[in-house]
Amino acid sequence: MSDVQLHAVSKAFGPVEAVREVSLEIDRGELVAVLGPSGCGKTTLLRTIAGFERPDAGRVVVSGEVVAAPDRFVPPERRRIGMVFQDYALFPHLAVTANVAFGLAGRPREEREALTRRTLELVGLQHKSGRHPHELSGGERQRVALARALAPEPAVVLLDEPFSSLDASLRAGLRREVELILRDAEATALLVTHDQEEALSLADRLAVMREGRIVQVGAPEEVYVRPASRWAAQFVGEVNVFSGVARGTGVETELGVFDLRAPASGAVHVAVRPEQLELRADHDGNAEVVAREFRGHDVLYRLRHEGGRVVLVQLPSLELHEVGARVFVRPAPAAVTTLVD
């Protein structure tokens, strides 16, 4: 059963159509990331689900209850959503415990205390319960914000760019931590981000958003391997787009023949990931190394092909090619590619 359903939701601000007919379902316990460049409408989408914006058209359903429709609008406080803001929005006048317990007002005292304690333990901050937000580090503030959102056991947790105000060095570790907390809490979560690495590594499913529309939804590996469009391919990871001629399950390009996922024929474009190419040193090769980006476990090469175009190739860093070296580049064995527009 889906915890959150969006049916053709649209929202415009004057002439700007921020969200256009977006439909999306999030299953219980699922972690979905909305990935898109800044200004694509992903934050508006999140705020529409939360109830801070009222959609112009479409329906929003949370836990089986219609919370927004043309004739119906449930205010945010009655939607059972937990929101984690980009800047956390912790209440500066309240200590950690009181921040976490804020959403539990009206429940019996024992329940309130138990939930607060349990949530604080979940995020590992029980020893800071008496502190005020200004006495916490960035990562701790984020965990308080998460605990505050989780404590009332919401139907869904919405996270708006939750890692963007943290130092890059902290980000990767906290990302994992937040994922574990969300999984521990068995929370349904929707995360909005412009960071593809973050989306790919965290989410069960990915919704790629562009100019107010969702252009592709799928598991991270599926979106990566089978991009729905050239734009999606380029936005999620690095990609080469080659033109070629398809004949059945193969496509002939200037670099050689690639396997096709589905049979086709005629002039086509294919998306080829950098790791789907291989190269070897060759004085009479068909390309020259223009630049090299060493990433530790692998290396990204930027080549100039004899046909004039730039080709990206990613290889394990076992053997290094120098900038300026002649190389021969060709499809890796079993490189199955996807047609794009």
Add this chain to the structure above:
Amino acid sequence: MKSDGIDAWAILPALFAVAVAGPLVGLPLSYAVAPGALSEFSGLVPEALGATLVLIAGVGAGTLVLGTALAVLVSFCDFPGRRWIEWALVLPLAMPGYVFTLFSLGLDLPGIRSPLGAVCVFTLVLYPYVYLLARAAFLAQSRTLLEAARGLGLTRRAAIVRVGLPLARPAILGGVALALMEALADFGTVNLLGVRTFTDAIYRVWFIGFDRDAALQLATLLVSVTLTLLVLERLARGRARYHELAVRGDLTPPVRLRGAAAAAAVIAPLALVGFVVAAPLTQLAVWSVESVREGLLSPEFATAARNSVLLAGMSALLVPLAALLLAYGARASRSRTAGALARTATIGYGLPGSVVAVAVIVPLSWIDRRVDGVAGTGLLLTGTVIGLFYAYLVRFLALAWGAVEASLIRIPRRLDEAARGLGADRLDVLARVHVPLMRAGLATAALLVFVEVMKELPATLLLRPLGGDTLAIAVWQATTESLFETAALPALLIVLVGLLPVAAMIRLSGRRGAELEAAQTAGTWAEELEERRVAPA
């Protein structure tokens, strides 16, 4: 489940705007209703106009010279005890004009019962407006500008005169405008000194002539004079808002005065504050003791004190609460219209108490007659303190709103959303997030309203119910009968309470940086105030 229909919070600003601005519409309408009402009192208008012009010219010049000179002294010179004197010079703000008048009448200062005497009283108690704003402007000036002037061959004195003063001109004129508005709004001083201005005329037409339309028309004239003054100030200022352009930089280092100059710099301000604050306080204390010892204390003193505290206390609760609802309503509805309505609801502060009193009485007595006709309740609104509270709301809502809004604006909207996402409705957000974060602002608003209501004389005088005399009225009443000893104790209490916000302001401004900030806040406040006063034009 309910849909989002019309939002109750969004209606609040509109309600307050109608309640506050509505009665003021009646002022010019009075000319249409009773065109000839003023003809019976034909002598009053020229007399009031003449006295008003004398006040404008005299108080304008007086506060301009005194306030600016003192600001130059403390901003550009250094002398022993400067930091104390800097703040001592603000103290006259706590001295209501009518209390100082009581002191001067009691001492029988020569020539005090004259327009010139009134000019002197007003200049002495109102110069701090000019002083504060000019000083703020001087402190905000960057040292580089004055140094540039000196690099171009000007002496230090010439640099101050040709660069420092012109740069501060908008602030100085703003201060003069504030002082003049206070002078025009005053009733106690002019009435006690026998200077027949508009407020005095309104009082006499109201209580001696019992002519409501004539009072409304006089009030209209007074408002017109005030507005004209503001427009003139705007024109004189032109588009100059230099102080905002002044670059941030080091403060101008003051010049150390020595010898006779230093002695004069210490003695002159101390003598001034001594004459305007210390001497009256001492005299009032002496008279108070005498009045208690010799049984000269008015038998109604206890009632008046109780009434004052009750009225001021209730107003200090109600008016900030109204301001909070108004500001929060405008915030919650997020619309431009609501913002504009909230501003409309704060125009009352520019208006003299007498004007507010005669304006609110019109709708109130209309309602009274209707209700009385149906239910036979008598004068439910005009005959009780309800009318008085309404007048205080109209007059002081802006004062509380300024303090409330300033602290509300600092709370990021994200916190509202975070709270609502956690199940809090708008009232919860207000109670659990905003109010705790705004405690200081609300306390300031309450303190300001409390003190202003304690001091308030003309509106209270016109609207008080029977037996509803306050300390301010007791002072005025006893002074008109030359019972200075009787007037002393209530006056002393009023001044002591009035010292609270001044003391709070001084305490808040302990450090130099904070001082600058406070001064700038005062500047912004003054500008907002002016904008608000101009709004009805």
